[in-house]
Amino acid sequence: MRNAMIGRRQLLAGGMGLALASGLAPMARAAGTPIRMVWWGNEERARRTTEAIRGFEAASDDAVSVGTEYMGWDDYWTRLATQVAGGNAPDLIQMDYRYLFEYAGRGTLLPLDEYLGNELKISDFGQANLKSCSVDGKLYGANVGVNAFGMLVDKAAWDEAGIEAPGFGTTWEEFAEKCAAFKDGTPRRRFYATADTSGQGNSFEVWLAQRGKGLYTEAGGIGYDADDAGEWFDYWAKLREARGCVPADVQAQFKNSLETSPITLGTAATDYAFSNQFVGYQEVNKASLDMAALPVLPDGAPGHYLKPSQMFVVSAKSKAPEAAVSLANFLVRDPRGALILGLDRGVPASPEIREALLPELGEAQKKSVSYISALGDLAGDLPPPPPKGAGEIYSIQLKISQEVAFGMVNPAEGGRKLVEESVSSLTR
CATH class of the missing domain: 3.40.190.10 (Periplasmic binding protein-like II)
Structure with missing residues (x-):
């Protein structure tokens, strides 16, 4: 032994x-x-x-x-x-x-x-x-x-740009405004307010939940329509156009690892991850990080869950x-x-x-630990379980988000493709 x-x-x-x-x-x-x-x-x-x-x-x-x-x-x-x-x-x-x-x-x-x-x-x-x-x-x-899923925030970088960092209760509209202003305020070259999370199913799930929808229904179908997905892609397309988030070529470097994330590579002041990843992110980042909830929809439902x-x-x-x-x-x-x-x-x-x-x-x-405690009313019920075949949909969303980001399709077309290909994946 x-x-x-x-x-x-x-x-x-x-x-x-x-x-x-x-x-x-x-x-x-x-x-x-x-x-x-x-x-x-x-x-x-x-x-x-x-x-x-x-x-x-x-x-x-x-x-x-x-x-x-x-x-x-x-x-x-x-x-x-x-x-x-x-x-x-x-x-x-x-x-x-x-x-x-x-x-x-x-x-x-x-x-x-x-x-x-x-x-x-x-x-x-x-x-x-x-x-x-x-x-x-x-x-x-x-x-x-x-x-719980959330935002990683480099507050010092936001302070350097002269913009108050996003936090608990920041709305999606306020977040877009902050990100656009960040680009004008930061003294760093090729440095942006946020990573582009349009290809992450977890972020999209928060967005949908705030609108009373979800990635999946109780019956195992898609819980949103093409308009929902198109609106999501459009939000990030406009933020990209305003130089509020990293451009497509920068986001494409992210390979689902701490080491390749925009915040670690020094190209973004905000990124997205689960709370259990926070310590790992902090260990590979020189800047002191904090964690906050994703933006909220005024009068919307809770988007997060434990x-x-x-x-x-x-x-x-x-x-x-x-x-x-x-x-x-x-x-x-x-x-x-x-x-x-x-x-x-x-x-x-x-x-x-x-x-x-x-x-x-x-x-x-x-x-x-504090982030989990601070979510409070921003955390709702656990959503319906992903149906069989759902694993592939995360790759589908990433692929289509990149097509939108690189201008191969417009946001509305990207929304239609996401629904069509996701439904096809679940019915194979």
Whole structure:
């Protein structure tokens, strides 16, 4: 068992550092029950997760050994789908809420209800958190934390431009005005008020919710029409024309990673991310960042909602489900594992873990927790679950947003294409 133990210094040194940089953590060599775990994320997430897993191996009475693998978001879902289809699914899988219903509906995930109170001791998470990880009344996931989408704001850059930074309660109209004024006020070249988030489904979802609509209906259809989508693309087209957001060629550099985001690359003073990503963004940004809600619609409905940041699910094909569930519990509920993960995947759902974590939080971590608390009435109900096939729609929206940004289609045509291609994706 000692051969499987990898300490903090070893993890960051030599070959281990090279292995993490390549996106693949090394396979554990310990004897005992072998299981595999896979997740998406950056190197810091890999470091924390691997350290916690080694702690689990050391504490395991059953001599469990854990093989690990991680990669970026863009590659993750393709790789996972291939492994599941090939009958080679990892035992423990990091899952996003938008894909939970799709994978559970295929029968590829193991219901966890029978493990509650035994290997899985998460009753103190509360019914809301348990429900958010359930499908058709069955529990499939262990919630790693509470999460919400929002804006990343470099207030110093806004102050430098002589414009008050957007914050809680800023309207969409006010936001556009601020962004246009920012370009005239900033002394920096090729530096803009905001990233272009027209291709992000999470931002579009906030916009729709404020208008009483959503990405999807309860029946699993598209929850908006071409006019809604066209209006969304038009808002950003006008902001782009006013030089209030980054131009198309700059936004195209974003590859769904912290390192390639406009705020990190120094081309925007505002960007968009989930609260669990805030600490990671702060670590790769020299400027001090803050987090605020997206703009609001006057007299509109709440646009934000609290969601399970991620969850750990178990493959229905796992040959060692008890070991996989025990590892999930160690990571989300046992202080020995959960405190190592910290806030990387969201604010812990367990009050006891949050209480134990507070004294250890740095300034950026406290800001992440404060953002969740500050949402208040701006956070509404969890929306209907994404239907099967919804994963592809995020790529469709990104593609069409780029077509609009580069002038290949106008906003109205982009709205029609988004609806048509999204409906086609869901009906295949």
